[in-house]
Amino acid sequence: MRLTSNKKIYSFYLIRVLILIGTLSVGAKLYATNNDSDESFHAQALLQVKTSSQQAIEFLKQQWLQDGGLELISGGPSSAAAQSQWGHTSMRFVGSGASALEDIVVEAMALSPPTDKSSDVIINGVSGNYAIVLHFGSLGNLIQSYYFSETRGYSRTIIPSTRELRQSLLNTLSEVNQVRIGKDRYYFFTNNCTSYLAWLLETTGFNQVSPPTPFLPARVNLHLRRSFISPWPEVEGISSKDLHRYSNLQQNHSWEKVSTLDLQRLIAFRARDLGANRSRIISQLKSRQDFKSTEQVYGVEILPKPFYQQGEKISEAISPASLATYFTSAQLSQAALYNRAAWMTNYTSTFCSNLKSPSQNQCNYFAKAKKLIETAGY
Numbered sequence: 001m002r003l004t005s006n007k008k009i010y011s012f013y014l015i016r017v018l019i020l021i022g023t024l025s026v027g028a029k030l031y032a033t034n035n036d037s038d039e040s041f042h043a044q045a046l047l048q049v050k051t052s053s054q055q056a057i058e059f060l061k062q063q064w065l066q067d068g069g070l071e072l073i074s075g076g077p078s079s080a081a082a083q084s085q086w087g088h089t090s091m092r093f094v095g096s097g098a099s100a101l102e103d104i105v106v107e108a109m110a111l112s113p114p115t116d117k118s119s120d121v122i123i124n125g126v127s128g129n130y131a132i133v134l135h136f137g138s139l140g141n142l143i144q145s146y147y148f149s150e151t152r153g154y155s156r157t158i159i160p161s162t163r164e165l166r167q168s169l170l171n172t173l174s175e176v177n178q179v180r181i182g183k184d185r186y187y188f189f190t191n192n193c194t195s196y197l198a199w200l201l202e203t204t205g206f207n208q209v210s211p212p213t214p215f216l217p218a219r220v221n222l223h224l225r226r227s228f229i230s231p232w233p234e235v236e237g238i239s240s241k242d243l244h245r246y247s248n249l250q251q252n253h254s255w256e257k258v259s260t261l262d263l264q265r266l267i268a269f270r271a272r273d274l275g276a277n278r279s280r281i282i283s284q285l286k287s288r289q290d291f292k293s294t295e296q297v298y299g300v301e302i303l304p305k306p307f308y309q310q311g312e313k314i315s316e317a318i319s320p321a322s323l324a325t326y327f328t329s330a331q332l333s334q335a336a337l338y339n340r341a342a343w344m345t346n347y348t349s350t351f352c353s354n355l356k357s358p359s360q361n362q363c364n365y366f367a368k369a370k371k372l373i374e375t376a377g378y
Contacts, residue, residue: 060104073089074221075217101295104137111130111186131181208224225338263285267285314368314372
């Protein structure tokens with residue numbers, strides 16, 4: 001889970017310009033000094049974050065609503081802070097940016113004063129002394145924080161949607177931002193970054209089975225699958241294991257045996273720590289022909305639109321062959337196993353038995369995607 005401070009609430013309209021000029025820090029700091037009282041900090045921070053959030057929502061209505069996609073991003077555990085060991089969840093508005101790294105993400109975060117110590121954060125997070133806020137930023141800024149500050153890997157769960165559901169989501173976000181933000185309380189175990197986003201999806205129209213308690217980021221994919229929301233394999237960005245592997249370099253490494261993607265990621269994430277290895281890696285890269293895109297290097301590549309769009313013609317838009325293009329055999333096999341388990345658990349229950357239920361479209365879509373993956377041989 002991640003907490004806001006006076007350094008972590010960003011101005012939405014600066015996102016595109018700052019990323020394009022290569023800066024890794026997005027937005028403006030809140031006006032709050034060490035001499036401010038908690039009450040003053042809370043009032044100032046709440047006003048600015050609500051204003052910035054509403055600007056982001058209005059932008060999404062113009063640039064993303066028509067044919068955008070949705071993903072939930074599950075950040076792994078981190079030792080950067082005590083509260084970070086639980087993991088973290090955010091929602092990505094796929095296609096909202098000029099590039100994948102500029103896509104907008106929203107996080108549900110605790111509004112904590114910058115003067116709070118780590119022990120204060122734990123106590124207040126457990127007891128509900130923090131207000132919960134919506135924080136909109138860029139995907140690029142989020143993963144820079146994951147990789148550089150927290151050594152936190154992440155995975156992505158696709159949430160197929162319709163235009164009506166996307167419209168409902170933006171309406172929900174707007175209403176919650178105006179009416180509930182500042183009143184809803186943040187609790188580590190029951191109302192955290194993961195459960196709050198799941199509640200937003202439920203309110204939007206993505207019907208769900210009862211969520212687990214505590215609701216941890218690592219459980220997001222299975223929960224959405226059990227709710228017949230996400231049939232596709234989980235997409236791994238960059239794992240924590242790989243990030244740690246990149247950090248433990250040897251001076252006399254055999255770089256010719258390292259994949260081009262790993263070499264590119266070493267330059268992207270560990271350039272300042274490479275020392276003499278940097279020139280050797282660059283020399284090795286010059287001899288390669290199989291360069292990966294920036295999106296692939298950062299693990300944020302956007303899949304074709306049909307994966308993000310609910311519809312009756314799923315089998316026409318996605319073929320078994322295309323599945324193998326974007327997912328590994330291990331990913332497809334695991335998804336097939338999990339889908340069958342979810343179907344056996346829920347299909348005969350009331351969740352999908354009522355044909356007039358709003359969840360019926362979810363059930364129909366899930367069934368078609370499940371069959372498509374099985375037709376591909378998994």
